[in-house]
Amino acid sequence: MSVFKKYLYTPGPVSVPPEVLLEMARPIIHHRTPEFSAALDSARERMRPLFGTRQEVLLLAASGSGAMEAAVTNLLAPGEAAIFVNGGKFGERWGKLLAAHGMTGHEVKVEWGRPVRPEQIQEALRSHPESRAVFMQASETSTCAIHPVADVAAVTRRGEALLVVDGITSVGVFEQKMDDWGVDAFLTGSQKALMLPPGLAMIALSERALQRTARNRTPRFYFDLNRELKAQRDEHTTAWTPAVSLIFGLNKSLELIHGETLPRVYERHRVMAEATRAAGMALGLKLIAPDSPAPGVTGLLVPDGIDSGKIVRMMRDELGVSVQGGQDQMKGRLVRIGHMGYLGPFDMLTAASALEIALARMGHRFTAGAGVAAVHERIARSV
Amino acid sequence: MSVFKKYLYTPGPVSVPPEVLLEMARPIIHHRTPEFSAALDSARERMRPLFGTRQEVLLLAASGSGAMEAAVTNLLAPGEAAIFVNGGKFGERWGKLLAAHGMTGHEVKVEWGRPVRPEQIQEALRSHPESRAVFMQASETSTCAIHPVADVAAVTRRGEALLVVDGITSVGVFEQKMDDWGVDAFLTGSQKALMLPPGLAMIALSERALQRTARNRTPRFYFDLNRELKAQRDEHTTAWTPAVSLIFGLNKSLELIHGETLPRVYERHRVMAEATRAAGMALGLKLIAPDSPAPGVTGLLVPDGIDSGKIVRMMRDELGVSVQGGQDQMKGRLVRIGHMGYLGPFDMLTAASALEIALARMGHRFTAGAGVAAVHERIARSV
Numbered sequence: 001m002s003v004f005k006k007y008l009y010t011p012g013p014v015s016v017p018p019e020v021l022l023e024m025a026r027p028i029i030h031h032r033t034p035e036f037s038a039a040l041d042s043a044r045e046r047m048r049p050l051f052g053t054r055q056e057v058l059l060l061a062a063s064g065s066g067a068m069e070a071a072v073t074n075l076l077a078p079g080e081a082a083i084f085v086n087g088g089k090f091g092e093r094w095g096k097l098l099a100a101h102g103m104t105g106h107e108v109k110v111e112w113g114r115p116v117r118p119e120q121i122q123e124a125l126r127s128h129p130e131s132r133a134v135f136m137q138a139s140e141t142s143t144c145a146i147h148p149v150a151d152v153a154a155v156t157r158r159g160e161a162l163l164v165v166d167g168i169t170s171v172g173v174f175e176q177k178m179d180d181w182g183v184d185a186f187l188t189g190s191q192k193a194l195m196l197p198p199g200l201a202m203i204a205l206s207e208r209a210l211q212r213t214a215r216n217r218t219p220r221f222y223f224d225l226n227r228e229l230k231a232q233r234d235e236h237t238t239a240w241t242p243a244v245s246l247i248f249g250l251n252k253s254l255e256l257i258h259g260e261t262l263p264r265v266y267e268r269h270r271v272m273a274e275a276t277r278a279a280g281m282a283l284g285l286k287l288i289a290p291d292s293p294a295p296g297v298t299g300l301l302v303p304d305g306i307d308s309g310k311i312v313r314m315m316r317d318e319l320g321v322s323v324q325g326g327q328d329q330m331k332g333r334l335v336r337i338g339h340m341g342y343l344g345p346f347d348m349l350t351a352a353s354a355l356e357i358a359l360a361r362m363g364h365r366f367t368a369g370a371g372v373a374a375v376h377e378r379i380a381r382s383v
Numbered sequence: 384m385s386v387f388k389k390y391l392y393t394p395g396p397v398s399v400p401p402e403v404l405l406e407m408a409r410p411i412i413h414h415r416t417p418e419f420s421a422a423l424d425s426a427r428e429r430m431r432p433l434f435g436t437r438q439e440v441l442l443l444a445a446s447g448s449g450a451m452e453a454a455v456t457n458l459l460a461p462g463e464a465a466i467f468v469n470g471g472k473f474g475e476r477w478g479k480l481l482a483a484h485g486m487t488g489h490e491v492k493v494e495w496g497r498p499v500r501p502e503q504i505q506e507a508l509r510s511h512p513e514s515r516a517v518f519m520q521a522s523e524t525s526t527c528a529i530h531p532v533a534d535v536a537a538v539t540r541r542g543e544a545l546l547v548v549d550g551i552t553s554v555g556v557f558e559q560k561m562d563d564w565g566v567d568a569f570l571t572g573s574q575k576a577l578m579l580p581p582g583l584a585m586i587a588l589s590e591r592a593l594q595r596t597a598r599n600r601t602p603r604f605y606f607d608l609n610r611e612l613k614a615q616r617d618e619h620t621t622a623w624t625p626a627v628s629l630i631f632g633l634n635k636s637l638e639l640i641h642g643e644t645l646p647r648v649y650e651r652h653r654v655m656a657e658a659t660r661a662a663g664m665a666l667g668l669k670l671i672a673p674d675s676p677a678p679g680v681t682g683l684l685v686p687d688g689i690d691s692g693k694i695v696r697m698m699r700d701e702l703g704v705s706v707q708g709g710q711d712q713m714k715g716r717l718v719r720i721g722h723m724g725y726l727g728p729f730d731m732l733t734a735a736s737a738l739e740i741a742l743a744r745m746g747h748r749f750t751a752g753a754g755v756a757a758v759h760e761r762i763a764r765s766v
Contacts, residue, residue, distance in 0.1 A: 002647040004639075005727035025408070264385040318766065320727065344388040344703065349732035353759045357766055372759045373752035376736045380751070383701065383740055
């Protein structure tokens with residue numbers, strides 16, 4: 001079949017709406033101008049409901065990993081210790097960041113696809129009372145599982161350790177309540193549910209995190225959040241040259257999101273996730289994260305004897321449908337289908353159809369058409 | 384359900400590929416320049432295989448109706464007679480054009496959804512031997528039926544009457560052989576399988592049509608094809624100000640089409656059409672044109688007691704999926720689903736799912752999921 005038209009269902013980057021592409025095609029303006037200040041203020045303000053915060057949301061010209069590093073270097077000092085939840089590739093990254101900056105990381109190991117249990121955090125804090133922070137993901141993209149941020153926050157807010165949450169595949173996908181839960185640092189990136197190209201990160205700090213940051217002497221420059229807070233809050237500009245086009249795009253993207261309204265955005269992602277899970281199960285696949293599946297990306301385990309890498313390549317090269325395989329221990333075993341941002345439930349029909357065709361060609365047996373029928377059924381129930 | 388993302392399945396206009404949109408966003412250049420001449424020459428050359436002709440393809444800054452008028456005023460003189468096939472809204476338009484220019488139109492009436500029979504043309508030419516031309520559609524968009532152009536041409540090329548064919552929803556959808564068949568004037572528009580916005584038309588004339596045009600004294604100016612031929616063939620420019628951006632876009636669009644290769648483009652349309660017809664039948668609907676269904680648009684008759692206008696509005700307003708209803712006698716009875724241009728077979732899953740949801744809500748009964756399953760089955764067979 002001709003792969004004339006391409007379909008993108010990777011768990012980031014995602015498709016960018018034409019309205020946003022057009023906005024980003026606007027002529028570049030200089031960033032030390034009232035016009036840029038207005039765009040910056042507006043984007044930061046519009047981000048707040050997605051974080052569930054009244055705190056300042058700071059924009060950084062960086063990918064999500066940059067914001068992760070900012071959280072580490074602004075909240076901890078070399079020699080200090082922290083707990084990090086390692087339930088996948090991104091949890092593991094917290095450990096690498098801590099080590100790179102001479103900090104001690106106490107790992108809370110979680111089986112891939114499982115949520116961390118709040119008691120594990122409680123236990124780790126008891127074992128390592130010197131820990132200054134807990135680092136975790138709201139949604140672990142590599143395993144398609146969500147962690148119970150609210151429950152972990154209920155533990156951390158009773159003590160001195162700050163809770164740092166990577167919301168990269170959760171912000172804009174499902175409801176986040178940074179303030180209500182008691183999250184101390186919350187961050188995300190542009191190329192997921194915010195429907196932008198990569199290159200922009202967002203981070204917000206709680207009051208106690210701000211106090212920590214203000215006193216922290218860890219060497220840092222580009223990601224110095226004290227400097228950034230002063231620039232963005234007080235001077236309505238950024239400390240360093242900002243990603244001007246991405247900030248224009250973010251404004252437009254947030255205009256679309258708030259135009260749809262957040263409850264409907266979250267509902268749309270929920271329907272897409274449920275439809276995709278239903279399709280996977282109808283095709284005889286198992287969820288890698290049955291207990292806490294992520295609403296932004298669905299992980300389906302392929303049957304023994306089938307290489308998920310081949311499925312992914314067949315879908316992409318022969319059918320024009322891009323999804324992602326597994327990483328590390330899940331290489332060859334997992335198919336990850338993203339459903340974030342500029343997609344609707346109907347798009348999951350295409351993902352299910354292409355997956356079914358690839359599985360059938362690999363010799364996997366199931367009722368023909370079961371995947372698309374399951375997606376259709378879920379969509380029909382939602383209208 | 385949120386209609387955040389929209390899906391366009393009207394039988395024109397169609398979605399424009401991002402590559403083409405970007406090309407049309409290029410800075411405007413003046414049209415009396417070598418750069419414009421190169422773009423014009425290239426677009427005209429690249430159009431030839433889609434028409435199946437070695438004749439000159441002329442570009443007009445007009446919609447398809449403008450090219451229809453050009454065919455009438457360049458090939459006939461006031462007071463002269465012609466035969467026209469009226470099997471739908473666009474066939475009817477030939478009659479209106481002839482009348483508007485003081486010509487006599489002999490109508491060959493064809494039931495909506497049926498193809499004209501070549502014997503009808505033979506009979507009309509016998510009854511009206513003074514007829515100077517036969518006007519018809521290759522694909523009648525209003526009834527979703529194709530007419531047998533090759534067979535009609537086999538009749539007309541034996542006599543003096545020229546054959547004029549509107550290829551508006553056929554060029555780029557399925558193979559056209561203007562020269563081999565013996566079509567004398569062949570025309571199309573930009574907003575169908577050429578994947579462009581409306582505003583550009585194309586027309587080619589056979590040698591005998593060119594001779595007729597050269598001698599024809601019908602008052603005409605903007606659509607004077609003698610002048611246009613001289614300008615485009617000899618001077619590498621247009622007689623009047625051309626639609627510069629659309630010509631840039633046409634070049635890019637034809638680059639995509641030839642990159643995919645015409646056989647694959649036609650196969651893609653065939654699979655989309657067969658999948659859509661299969662979905663309609665699986666949902667218990669009847670084809671309006673069962674004998675000669677158009678590969679560019681599928682017409683499905685809704686059951687008695689259901690208003691197709693309501694189906695169309697429900698799909699568009701509540702599900703974000705645009706299709707079209709019927710016109711005139713088919714108002715309220717027909718749903719037309721376009722599948723031309725920047726679409727792939729997977730997109731027909733969305734059309735089928737949305738149609739099924741709307742039909743179910745109108746009380747129509749069928750096996751749940753039958754539409755999407757039929758589309759999936761047809762796609763699976765094509766890979």
